[in-house]
């Protein structure tokens with residue numbers, strides 16, 4: 001069957017389609033119902049089915065005689081380490097780590113927070129939780145203590161699994177001070193913290209609470225996989241919303257395993273035994289799905305890379321790793337390729353490596369800008385596949401189905417909807433728009449398996465954020481259009497979420513942090529185009545009457561506050577003091593006009609009819625010029 005028939009079948013008969021896909025996995029007990037609705041009216045996939053995702057990812061392959069195949073390669077230029085684990089070795093490590101968690105009182109349904117750099121123990125920790133039916137919540141290592149504290153309070157984990165440090169290029173980032181500070185700030189107290197001790201940083205274990213990973217794992221008896229319901233949460237992954245409080249996206253094991261397994265073949269064209277390298281981080285959804293769960297469920301070999309695209313040690317890092325491990329497919333964010341292109345525009349490093357193994361390159365996380373696409377396609381002479389997805393969906397909504405039927409690429413489009421996604425473009429009143437017209441991208445319910453069933457402990461926010469705006473649809477908060485051939489073009493977020501170097505961040509959260517400065521009366525943070533990182537946050541601040549602080553001192557304070565409260569990845573560097581923010585007469589800040597002013601001159605930016613003072617827009621334009629912001633960047 002070709003792509004269009006498969007997609008149509010998945011929309012016409014979702015239950016039949018996904019039932020067939022579910023049959024390809026090794027269930028402990030098959031589902032009673034493929035698709036159902038729970039007592040809250042939320043759609044659920046594979047109710048009554050019992051399985052264990054760690055079993056599917058490990059034991060099933062060992063039992064099938066593939067135990068000696070490499071499951072993961074670990075490659076860490078920042079620590080000068082390389083290692084490999086076969087499926088059998090990884091299963092045994094995971095079983096022992098699960099035994100350690102069980103000894104610490106972790107059982108089915110309990111939460112475990114994982115705050116780790118890109119080391120094998122991060123993968124082992126996730127699979128160990130899955131083995132017990134415990135729910136992991138991985139927190140990206142680039143988040144500061146406060147972000148960790150917020151997640152600990154929301155998830156209430158029995159245990160935190162962490163490491164003594166992360167390594168950024170050549171800079172060691174000790175984690176213990178961050179973890180201790182998070183625990184000091186959180187109201188909820190986990191009973192234990194387990195540290196993977198790395199030689200680059202020591203830890204000082206607090207007796208009774210803190211444990212040494214190696215020691216605890218060695219003492220533990222291996223744990224067998226526990227049969228869990230397909231509808232039980234496998235993990236919670238927090239992601240930025242429009243407010244300071246992150247959203248806990250819940251992922252259920254059954255639907256996720258079925259959907260990921262389908263994508264490995266249909267989208268990524270990968271088969272058991274082949275090598276997949278996703279250069280991301282286990283702290284992001286891309287890392288959960290395509291470093292850990294999908295490649296292992298599919299019986300592929302996954303590369304766990306602790307390094308950067310550049311300066312570890314050079315802009316040839318990607319080509320080295322692809323050639324060294326024989327990656328058939330490679331997946332990263334466009335920003336990573338922009339970093340490579342900036343340092344090595346002629347791709348001279350490529351001359352030193354044989355990357356003939358590589359068949360397809362996939363990118364996601366932010367818009368693939370045409371210059372980067374062209375550079376990549378020219379340099380690599382291979383298909384470069386843009387695909388669109390969100391933490392909420394866990395797998396691509398729109399992609400090019402390379403394993404079914406590679407479709408012609410259209411520049412600027414992420415190509416076509418994947419199985420089960422019925423995408424419509426709606427205007428603000430919910431009316432469907434014709435082909436070619438830009439509006440809100442919405443997905444007709446039910447969402448396919450693997451997408452979020454709700455938010456952790458917050459059904460009301462789930463309804464409000466995703467379901468209430470357009471009845472019968474999931475609101476993606478992305479804008480875009482669909483052309484006559486069904487190709488989907490993503491134009492970017494329509495809310496206050498921004499994408500900085502492929503990292504999803506909330507400008508609302510940054511505004512809350514800035515608002516806590518004693519001199520700040522009010523502020524607006526907007527995402528402004530950046531050549532390398534896609535977007536960068538910039539703050540416009542109105543001072544309190546009588547505040548005695550200069551521009552430079554304020555900027556320094558605010559940059560530090562954002563780093564301390566959210567993390568260095570938020571990358572706020574520029575702040576401008578203004579007398580007044582542009583607002584509507586009802587007091588809503590006109591962020592869109594500010595964003596447009598960063599791209600176009602004041603003459604070209606229409607003054608909204610609802611504005612209370614057109615002079616405030618002039619002042620923003622002047623501030624941008626004075627501070628070298630956006631189009632005035634020096």
Ligand code: COA
Nearest residue numbers: 141142168279280286332333335336339365501502568569
């Ligand atoms: N732990 C601690 N700090 C981290 C971190 C982590 N895991 N990740 C990033 N940071 C820090 C960086 O060290 C940097 O700190 P600095 O301001 O003190 O220098 C800051 O956060 C900003 O990081 P980043 O935005 O990554 O910029 P960079 O200049 O260090 O690197 C790139 C630029 C393009 C190389 C890098 O952003 C990259 O590889 N991006 C790909 C992102 C990605 O894979 N996203 C996943 C979606 S698929």
Ligand code: AMP
Nearest residue numbers: 364365366367387388389390391490504
């Ligand atoms: P995250 O939840 O971190 O994966 O971020 C999801 C957001 O990233 C989406 O809502 C989009 O705004 C953006 N995004 C992801 N992939 C793409 C893509 N291929 N093209 C454009 N934007 C993308």
